[in-house]
Amino acid sequence: MPFPNLDSVESILAIVVVFGVLVFVHELGHFLLAKRAGILCREFALGMGPKIFSVKRGETEYTLRLLPIGGMVRMAGEDPELDILKPHMEVTLVRDAVGKVTHILLDSPTGEEKGAVTGTIVRFDLEQALSIELDVEGEQRTFSVHPQAHLVKDGHEVQIAPLNRQFKGKTIWQRFLAIFAGPAANFLLAFVLFIVIGFTYGVPVNAPIFGEVLKGGPAAQAGLQSGDRVLSIQGQTINTWRELVDIVSKSPDKQLTFVVDRGGQKIAATVHVQTEENVGKIMVTGSNQVTYEPGEVLRYGAKSTYDFTTMILKSLGMLFTGAVGLDDLSGPVGIFKMTGEFAQQGMAILMKWAAVLSINLGLFNLLPLPALDGGRLAFLVAEALRGRPVDPHKEGMVHFLGFAFLMLLILVVTWNDLQRLFTE
Template identity: 85%
Template sequence: MPFPNLDSVESILAIVIVFGVLVFVHELGHFLLAKRAGILCREFALGMGPKIFSVKRGETEYTLRLLPIGGMVRMAGEDPELDILKPHMEVTLVRDAVGKVTRILLDGPSGDERGAVTGTIVRFDLEQALSIVLDTEGEQRTFSVHPQAHLVKDGYEVQIAPLNRQFKGKTIMQRFWAIFAGPAANFLLAFVLFIVIGLAYGVPSNGPILGDILPNGPAAKAGLQAGDKVISIQGQPVSTWKELVEIVGKSPDKDLGFVVLRGNQQISAKVHVFNEKNVGKIMVTNAITYAPGEVLQYGANQTYEFTAMILKSLGMLFTGTVGLKDLSGPVGIFKMTGEFAQQGLAILMKWAAVLSINLGLFNLLPLPALDGGRLAFLVAEALRGRPVDPHKEGMVHFLGFALLMLLILVVTWNDLQRLFTE
């Protein structure tokens, strides 16, 4: 079987859930900070391509799309959705009780709108002045437009977006945080996953408390027991597991005097340290703890350590130490996710946390079409004192997206070659 990890419903379900959660959390970060800044979010989508499910709540349409290769938050001002309205176009205006336009019908009146006005557009401003001027039977009339008015064409409604509701209408910092929040949410997810793992399965204690003791090892021969708390070694006080490891590690083939606390009793023991490649070992592990403080520290340490490790790997890629042939794409990642799913929930959750950090870091790379590329343009805007030409920025992102798709094809080809040669 070319996909041995996909031979069970559980593995497939694990892949769907892991990637669905990673994408959802990433897009949720964008969504929440955009909403906080007052940006109109037209769509919150999981997946790309054709819609297979959608529901509208408030101003936002929540959609599920066919291709499970990402997601998006479509913010007002990022696409030309209002270009359908043109001068000299005949429209029908529907107004509320105070005379503000709430709906602009491009297909003509349906016949049941009371007080509707039909005419030809002379000019309009739906971003700042929020007004529209119509020629009705040779007379020009100006109408005030409600800031949440809708354009209606072919039965499809689009809410207008005044400039203060558009992405481009916000300050540089508001836009920066709305973009940065996506990758940041992935780091937060990794941190939370590591904490959940710690609370469910425990974490290695930072204290100098003995856990598992290897039978016939130095510690066992000296009479030390699981749960003993090391107070001192050779008269040197010990307060952390790191200190214990450092003292033992520097003492291969030596006899060390341990003082441990067992219950309420202090016990002394002489331990002959084993020499393993010039490093001292006494064949013990540290105890497992569920203490909230240590679990939080474990979550932070794991997030930091994996972030540093992935950054180092990225550095090796850019310096040429690692080539494209060594990278894995979606196929390889799906395969590994299925395999980890079969090894248990704790392993799968840890893998999901690592993938989340990967997703966050990858999106922060200053490359076009990625969040990092958009942040780079915002930094350039802040330094220049004016934004980069939108058409030029759009072209850069388009080319970047094309190159990104090419990269995905290359690494997918690598995955397939490895898959069928295993």
Template identity: 80%
Template sequence: MPFPNMDSVESILAIVVVFGALVFVHELGHFLLAKRAGILCREFALGMGPKIFRVKRGETEYTLRLLPIGGMVRMAGEDPEMEMLKPHMEVSLERDALGKVTHFLLDGPGNASARAITGTVVRFDLEKDLYIVLDVGGEERQFSVHPQAQLVKDGQEVQIAPLNRQFKGKTISQRFWAIFAGPFANFLLAFVLFIAIGLLYGVPKDIPYLGEVRANGPAAQAGLMQGDKIISIQGQPVSSWKEIVQIISQSPGKEMQFEYERNGQRNTVLVKVGKDENNVGKIMVTNPLTYAPGEVLKYGATSTYEFTAMILKSLGMLFTGSVGLNDLSGPVGIFKMTGEFAQQGMAILMKWAAVLSINLGLINLLPLPALDGGRLAFIAVEALRGRPVDPHKEGMVHFLGFAFLMLLILVVTWNDLQRLFFQ
């Protein structure tokens, strides 16, 4: 299959918008629930790799990274930033009007103000009691530390994170929701997208009425019109749109008698059923649509549920071996399909984005290391055993899981490239 016209601005823009929205919403879910729990969020990033744009607002740095895949919310306690301050290190302290340390100048006294105090670190606690003891001219002096104090090195500031601002310092419930909120946001996005589709393009109704009757199609040539109620086909009563589709699709090329009702009067007409390239019967009509708010909400919920069930079934087939790695698509294949759907219209692209969002949410909930589901699994183990798993062991498991995921992405990307260039 030839690659879609990826030179078109529309296709490229669609890919950027769709994937940017999916990642943004996922990370926004993590971010909002983490902030609600009082966790210090150091960075909100879209993309991976080197930073190409950054802006600091409040406690959080918002960044755009070079590689347009993934994103992250970097929460306090996940990095060894406290190792920047060590015993026997010479530092300068700047304090506020109440005498609390607001800045630790780790490059020495060169950039310190005249009021700064310089000494050698004896001991400190920046997580619980918030103090530091310096040897100043042979005398030990203790200083209280402001809970939002900054560690300054090479011109960069890093805010300290007391234990009550760290991820690990929060309750099991707070940590669970901060992690679960990412995948949940993707399900919510899919629900909203399906609702938007319903409001903009209507919701299909399973009633025996004709929607749009395409010009010069079999139905139009026979005289059928939009809004006609189909009573029977070939003497077989019908009461739903699904029944109409089933009868017509199984009758390609046949001439069939339709009984219909229009303006309270019943009539009959002969329709010569056409067919498509798969020899499926068609009469070139669409099903009726509704824009009623209740029906639109129902459509959003049922569509989200149905696609979730379908993707879960597909994942089950992967784990049982019914589907192999060669059948999977990676980023290249998904980009390709997104470009194709963008050419088919906004409604198709929005539905595809909703399906991708559900897929992202489900994949992240799998209990695999490095994914949100893996982190939730460790939280569940902690809840059961009454104490957390050793952080070093958990970190190693996530590292190995991440390496495996990167290998899997490479494999499926190779599959995509082979299908793209050699088939």
């Protein structure tokens, strides 16, 4: 069966938790920076499609949706929710003690609203002036609207959003940060996961210490032993295992003088480096020692995040240059399968995989493609260069076409995943 790793509840739970955390952290980045900028966030959602659970806290509705793919932070000004209010429409205004309108009822009043006024809309401005003018029995009256007033239709309340609470009402820099914060949160999550791995399982010591010295190999023939710490090679001081590997690999079929520390005693040995595919080898492995030193763990977290980021960027470059084709890509099905398999290999492997996925999600969203965070950032850069925003309708059309393209791409890679699964 193509999905043997999904036979266990643990694997399924691992998939749900990993992807739930990745999406949650991404959307939390958007949410926190948007709130910091003063943007009204109407909804914080995990998943897509119909709502299966929702709760409102403050100005934001927190929802869980049916399809476990993605999520969203719905910010004020990004949808036409207030277009339901039109001139010549009969409404009822409910006011507070100081006379400000707190509710605009589009349904027939129940008669329980104290201080309510019913009339026909002449004009209104709920973005800047925060006022509404009604024709009340032939008399035109203007009312001041509270900045947190609600429209009420069919029992559903929608909070109005003055321009200074809308996404478009913020500075370019504030909007840029609110969008960029999503991918940035994924990089931060990867960094944190690598740090957790380091503190939990230790960080491999990068010291130039021999682990296993293979019998009959060049190092063993020269008298080197397991546990020897290399001090220098050919007079060059060696501080890390990487330095040792670099020198040896670039010295095939050469004689190298090693100075090692063995129990506090310095020992010199001449090693004849053997050649394997034009690469120098002395047939030793590194030490399996690990460290939990905070500085080393932090460096490990930063370096791992950087290394995987550059590796993924190179892979993306190969995709755009044609070195890698669409047949080599994995979609949601393939990623789910690999997540389940890694879950069977232990928590350390699963956390590292989650960190890599988080970096992938951050980088993918930063691609300057319509419908992605990178595409929205590109429009903001264009606005900064032009001195004025791109026409919202044109931008919306570009994002719509980009979304359609992404859905097509997901279908293609998912089809590839299914073909690979059923031919295994």
